[in-house]
Amino acid sequence: MIDVSAQGIDAPRTPLSREFYARDPAIVARELLGKWLIRQAADGAISAGRIVEAEAYLSSRDRACHATRGKSPKNATMFGPAGHAYVYAIHARWCLNAVTEGIGVPSAVLIRAMEPLVGIDLMQLRRGLEKNLDLARGPARLCAALDVTKHYDGWDLTAGRELWIADDPTLNGKQLKIIRSRRVGVTSAHHRLLRFFIAGSPYVSGRRSVLTARHSALFRRPAT
C-alpha cells in the first residue's frame, strides 16, 4: 500500500544506464515503475519521488505516438539515442518522456505520475499547492513540481546531473503489483494496453472512483 518509509532517505545518485532505456518502450514503461525520478536545482536543492505511472509510445507502429507522422522540430529528440528526455507541450503545459530503443526509432515512455518523497516543500512551492497527493499526479503536474520545462528536451538522463532516474534504494527486491490499462487522453489507438501503474497507489492519475473500478475489474481472477 502507501509506502512512506522512503521519506527522509537521500535520493540515489547512480543513474539508470543507456542499455536500460534502449529496449521496447512497453518493457521500459513497466520497469520504470518504482524507480526514482530526481531533479537537482541550480542551488543544489533536490526534489524527487517514486514513479507510479507510465505509458509507452511505439514509434511508427503506434498511431498515438507523436512521431508516427515523421520527424519535426518538436519530436526530433525521440529520433535520437535512448535515455534522453523528450519534453513536449500540451495545452500550455510540459510533459516528460524518456526516449527508448535505438537511434532513428522514435519511441518513448511518458512519465505520468510520481509519489513525492524528497524536497516536498520545494515541490509545493513550485505547484502553489500543499496537497501531497496531487503534487505530481498527472504528467504536467509532475513537470511543474520538478520544474521540468522545454529546457530539458534532449537532456541526457544517464549523466546523473540535474535530471535523472535511478533504482529505488528502499525496494530491496520487493515485487510491485502492476496494472496495465488503456492510455489516458489519446484519441487514436485507444484500445492498446500501454499504460502501466502501481496497484493501489493514491499517487496515480485519474479519478479515484474510475481507478478503483478498473482496479478491481483487472484484479479479479478465477479461483485456482
Added chain:
DNA sequence: CTACCGATTGACT
C-alpha cells in the same frame, strides 16, 4: 501572418 489542435488541468453541475 492567421487558424487551428492537443499524450492536460481545474473548476464547475
Added chain:
DNA sequence: GTCAATCGGTAGA
C-alpha cells in the same frame, strides 16, 4: 459527470 482556459507547435495562406 461536463466544460473551457491555456499556449507551443504546426500547417497553410
